[in-house]
Amino acid sequence: xxxxxxxxxxxxxxxxxxxxxxxxxxxxxxxxxxxxxxxxxxxxxxxxxxxxxxxxxxxxxxxxxxxxxxxxxxxxxxxxxxxxxxxxxxxxxxxxxxxxxxxxxxxxxxxxxxxxxxxxxxxxxxxxxxxxxxxxxxxxxxxxxxxxxxxxxxxxxxxxxxxxxxxxxxxxxxxxxxxxxxxxxxxxxxxxxxxxxxxxxxxxxxxxxxxxxxxxxxxxxxxxxxxxxxxxxxxxxxxxxxxxxxxxxxxxxxxxxxxxxxxxxxxxxxxxxxxxxxxxxxxxxxxxxxxxxxxxxxxxxxxxxxxxxxxxxxxxxxxxxxxxxxxxxxxxxxxxxxxxxxxxxxxxxxxxxxxxxxxxxxxxxxxxxxxxxxxxxxxxxxxxxxxxxxxxxxxxxxxxxxxxxxxxxxxxxxxxxxxxxxxxxxxxx
Numbered sequence: 001x002x003x004x005x006x007x008x009x010x011x012x013x014x015x016x017x018x019x020x021x022x023x024x025x026x027x028x029x030x031x032x033x034x035x036x037x038x039x040x041x042x043x044x045x046x047x048x049x050x051x052x053x054x055x056x057x058x059x060x061x062x063x064x065x066x067x068x069x070x071x072x073x074x075x076x077x078x079x080x081x082x083x084x085x086x087x088x089x090x091x092x093x094x095x096x097x098x099x100x101x102x103x104x105x106x107x108x109x110x111x112x113x114x115x116x117x118x119x120x121x122x123x124x125x126x127x128x129x130x131x132x133x134x135x136x137x138x139x140x141x142x143x144x145x146x147x148x149x150x151x152x153x154x155x156x157x158x159x160x161x162x163x164x165x166x167x168x169x170x171x172x173x174x175x176x177x178x179x180x181x182x183x184x185x186x187x188x189x190x191x192x193x194x195x196x197x198x199x200x201x202x203x204x205x206x207x208x209x210x211x212x213x214x215x216x217x218x219x220x221x222x223x224x225x226x227x228x229x230x231x232x233x234x235x236x237x238x239x240x241x242x243x244x245x246x247x248x249x250x251x252x253x254x255x256x257x258x259x260x261x262x263x264x265x266x267x268x269x270x271x272x273x274x275x276x277x278x279x280x281x282x283x284x285x286x287x288x289x290x291x292x293x294x295x296x297x298x299x300x301x302x303x304x305x306x307x308x309x310x311x312x313x314x315x316x317x318x319x320x321x322x323x324x325x326x327x328x329x330x331x332x333x334x335x336x337x338x339x340x341x342x343x344x345x346x347x348x349x350x351x352x353x354x355x356x357x358x359x360x361x362x363x364x365x366x367x368x369x370x371x372x373x374x375x376x377x378x379x380x381x382x383x384x385x386x387x388x389x390x391x392x393x394x395x396x397x398x399x400x401x402x403x404x405x406x407x408x409x410x411x412x413x414x415x416x417x418x419x420x421x422x423x424x425x426x427x428x429x
Contacts, residue, residue, distance in 0.1 A: 002392030004156075004158035005143060005158055006028070006030075006159045006161065007030055007144045007155055007160045007161070008031045008160075008305075009032055009162045009164045009170050010031075010032070010034075010163035010164035010257060011035075011038075011163075012029045012305065012322070013323065014163045014188075014305030014306070014319075015031055015163035015164075015326075016031065016112035016113055016115075016125075017055075017058070017322065017327070018163060018231040018304065018325075019124065019125070019324050020112065020115055021329070021330035022333075023082055023116075025330050025333060025418065025422055026423040026424050026426070027333060027424050029120070029123060029124065030123075030126065030157070031116065031125045031126065031153065032038075032129040032130065032131050032155075033125060033126065033127050033128075033129065034129070035127060035128070036126070036128045038109065038110060039106065039107070040104065040106030040110055042105035042106045042108070042189065042250075043104070043105065043190045043192055044103065044105065044192065044219040044231025044318050045102075045104075045108070046072060047065075047069075047100065047101045047108070048102065048317055048320040048406045049097075049411060050411050051319070051321075051323040051324055052101060053097070053098045054098055054323050054326075054417060056275075057416055057417070057418060057420075059115075060112075060115065063392065065101050065108075067370050068089060068103045068107035068111055069102055069104065069107070069108070069112075070101065070103070070218055070220060070228075071091050071092070071100065071202060072090045072091055072099070072100075072101065072102045072202040072203075073089060073091065073093050073202040073203060073224060074087055074088070074089055074090060074091060074199060074368075075087065075088055075089065075203075076088075076199065076203055077206045077207075077253055077367070077369055077370060077382075079207075079208075079370075079379055080207070080208050080209050080212070081379070081380055081381070082207075083381065083382075083384065084384065085370070085384050085393070086384075095408055095412070096411065096412065100206065102217045102231070103219055104192075104219050104229070104231075104375060104423045105319065108385040111331075126148075128148065129147070129284065131145065131146050132159050132169050135171050136171060136298075136299050136300060136301070137156070140300060141158055142157060142158075142159065142160045142299070143156045144156075144336055146220075154417050158300065158339075159301070159302070159340075159343065160302075161301075161302055161303075161304055161329065162301065162303045162304070162307045163304050163305050163322070164307050165305070165306045165307055168306075168307035170266075170301065170307060171293075171303055171308070174301060174303065175293060179380045181290055182290060183287070184237075185237045185239065185314075186211075186235050186237045186287035186367065187238065187258075187284065187285070188285045188288070188313075189253065189258045189282050189283070190232070190282065190283045190284075191231075191232055191276070191279035191280075191281060191282040192219070192228060192231050192232070193275050193278040194230070194278060195227060195228070195230040196228075197226075197228050197230070198269055201222070202218055206370070207365040208265070209370055209373075209374055209379050210370040210371040210374055211236065212235070212261070213367070213370065214233065214234045214262060214272055215226065215232065216232040217230070218230055218231070227355065232272075232275060232276065232279075234261070234262055234272075236258075245393050250284075250285060251284045251285075252281055252284075253283065253284045255279075258282070259273060259276050287312050288310070288312075289311050291353025292309065292351075293355070294351075295347055295351055296308045296346075296347045296350075296351050297343045297344055297347040299337060299340055300340050300343070301343075302346065302347065304322060304325040304326060304329065304338070305321070305326075306318065306322065308354070309354045309355060309357070309358050311358035312358075317406075320406075321354065325346075327417045327418060328346055328349070329346050330417070330419060331344075331417050332346045333424050334418070334422050334424060338424060356403065360400065360403060366375040366396075368395060368396065368400075369396060372388055372396075373388065395420075
């Protein structure tokens with residue numbers, strides 16, 4: 001039987017990275033995306049060096065990534081009293097062979113979409129096509145059930161990859177009895193403002209406590225006046241009787257709905273109320289995820305990205321992990337062909353460990369240092385070393401980096417996920 005096409009449900013960052021990976025290794029594919037028009041939606045995200053490495057191997061280098069974001073230089077945690085808890089360099093400044101990028105999610109998304117159309121052709125990315133389910137066929141293939149503007153249609157392929165997000169229809173069919181979406185009590189308000197970058201000029205700063213904090217970092221190069229687009233995420237944890245369901249996903253909100261919660265975040269180096277007030281629009285989200293799954297695979301069907309492992313955005317690795325998923329599936333196909341065996345190998349290697357990362361993020365991820373500060377001194381301190389010794393802080397962060405797959409020495413020494421020029425062997429008719 002001749003080699004068949006791979007079907008991808010969802011044209012987000014993970015789905016598009018997978019399409020580019022399949023094109024790189026010689027596997028035809030089609031991406032089905034539910035929206036009618038791709039627009040630069042969302043706010044800031046961070047792409048870790050392990051995912052930046054993969055983008056470079058896909059031919060998306062520093063010049064193009066620099067057009068949609070800025071290399072991050074520092075990651076820092078600051079207590080509510082304005083005193084530093086922990087800081088470390090990031091990307092190449094930390095000794096990685098690749099940058100970490102702080103960038104606008106929507107601009108990265110459009111960059112990947114443009115690459116897919118350039119390399120695979122416009123018919124490879126079908127907009128206004130929503131995968132509603134699938135049917136496994138007797139010959140081992142799979143049929144995607146797709147809602148289109150002309151009505152329901154069916155597309156047959158060798159494999160189906162569900163990259164359709166936290167509300168995945170593919171996941172819902174694969175695991176019909178999955179628990180409801182999990183909310184841990186935190187509401188996030190997100191936006192971007194023009195402002196003066198602080199500290200290194202490209203620092204990711206987490207400020208506050210584990211239950212009441214703000215994260216902010218620049219996502220563009222500064223202009224001639226030294227001002228850049230500053231991404232901010234203001235977070236507060238409520239009791240579980242808070243009506244989080246009304247938040248929806250990226251619900252536009254006015255500042256009057258939440259800014260008063262952060263009116264005391266004023267320091268000689270930051271006036272957070274002023275920064276929030278300069279934002280043109282803000283969005284509200286509940287911080288939600290799902291319980292880890294026992295498997296991401298159902299025969300010729302597999303999940304990737306948020307469909308597989310939606311996680312709290314506390315470790316800056318949600319989008320990064322979606323890119324890693326795509327590349328690992330490509331590697332598995334090089335080893336096992338475009339077969340169920342390739343999906344089974346991917347599932348066996350990553351389902352359990354990535355589920356543990358999701359649970360670690362539910363426990364505050366790298367922001368767990370803030371929990372430790374609160375537990376030991378109530379959040380107020382003069383000398384952080386007397387509260388948590390520097391060696392303990394560094395060990396805590398290294399443990400997270402290792403779990404998330406971007407520990408420096410291990411990553412720098414790792415071979416390419418997809419060897420240069422590697423192709424999946426064609427199956428002769």
